[in-house]
Amino acid sequence: MALQSCINYLMTVAQHQVHQAFSAGLEQFNITPGQYGVLGCLWEQGPCTPKEIAQILQLENSTISGVLDRMQKRGLIDRVVDPSDRRSVRVVPTEEGLALKEGVLKVIDQLNVQILEGFTQEQRAVLLDCLRQVGRVDRSGE
Amino acid sequence: MALQSCINYLMTVAQHQVHQAFSAGLEQFNITPGQYGVLGCLWEQGPCTPKEIAQILQLENSTISGVLDRMQKRGLIDRVVDPSDRRSVRVVPTEEGLALKEGVLKVIDQLNVQILEGFTQEQRAVLLDCLRQVGRVDRSGE
Numbered sequence: 617m618a619l620q621s622c623i624n625y626l627m628t629v630a631q632h633q634v635h636q637a638f639s640a641g642l643e644q645f646n647i648t649p650g651q652y653g654v655l656g657c658l659w660e661q662g663p664c665t666p667k668e669i670a671q672i673l674q675l676e677n678s679t680i681s682g683v684l685d686r687m688q689k690r691g692l693i694d695r696v697v698d699p700s701d702r703r704s705v706r707v708v709p710t711e712e713g714l715a716l717k718e719g720v721l722k723v724i725d726q727l728n729v730q731i732l733e734g735f736t737q738e739q740r741a742v743l744l745d746c747l748r749q750v751g752r753v754d755r756s757g758e
Numbered sequence: 759m760a761l762q763s764c765i766n767y768l769m770t771v772a773q774h775q776v777h778q779a780f781s782a783g784l785e786q787f788n789i790t791p792g793q794y795g796v797l798g799c800l801w802e803q804g805p806c807t808p809k810e811i812a813q814i815l816q817l818e819n820s821t822i823s824g825v826l827d828r829m830q831k832r833g834l835i836d837r838v839v840d841p842s843d844r845r846s847v848r849v850v851p852t853e854e855g856l857a858l859k860e861g862v863l864k865v866i867d868q869l870n871v872q873i874l875e876g877f878t879q880e881q882r883a884v885l886l887d888c889l890r891q892v893g894r895v896d897r898s899g900e
Contacts, residue, residue: 617870627889629893739887747768747771753762
């Protein structure tokens with residue numbers, strides 16, 4: 617099979633283009649697409665453990681701690697000790713991390729429209745379902 | 759919109775799963791999915807400049823030179839000076855890089871079947887077309 621028909625090639629270049637568009641769109645908030653991923657978890661689910669965030673974003677535990685370090689330094693999140701279990705750390709958004717929610721979500725909606733605008737409703741449904749299945753995304757969390 | 763419905767989230771986790779499967783499948787040849795990308799260019803198109811490879815794989819020029827350095831060290835490719843233009847470097851596969859072709863392409867076909875086996879013929883066609891369009895893949899090269 618030709619390289620340019622290979623699912624790994626097509627998935628990689630498509631992800632690259634989407635990631636570039638999201639990076640550019642989120643630049644005005646000085647956050648990366650990965651940082652939006654972490655904030656999205658916290659906005660939707662409230663305080664999370666680093667492990668819970670890593671599972672949703674499919675990151676290694678070693679990767680998530682670097683991501684959280686940078687976000688804490690940037691003033692977007694805090695790590696707090698769970699009062700009911702002093703060995704457990706929870707990640708919470710700071711005031712700044714909460715204040716970004718409305719503006720960021722508006723841009724996220726616009727980026728999704730922009731990237732999918734060339735497709736019919738049916739093509740979009742197939743694309744998103746296939747990505748969900750290949751990405752092993754648990755729909756119960758939606 | 760929910761994080762888990764966002765195109766950047768879905769594309770990133772799907773790409774991650776596909777990349778993991780390809781990494782595991784290519785491990786027996788001691789090459790990475792990115793290295794298969796470079797070899798795929800050379801097997802299909804013959805000698806290429808680093809810039810041509812970077813364009814096909816949508817990599818920055820700074821990234822491709824590191825990729826080529828590792829592949830040259832590993833004995834998969836050589837850089838040769840173009841006899842008709844001594845300022846121009848062309849990348850060619852070594853004997854080892856050529857010898858891998860048959861075995862690697864067989865595994866690439868199997869991995870594509872494996873990843874897409876849960877989908878109908880129509881779903882596959884929509885998925886691949888959407889990825890090609892989002893990834894801005896030029897079909898003329900196929």
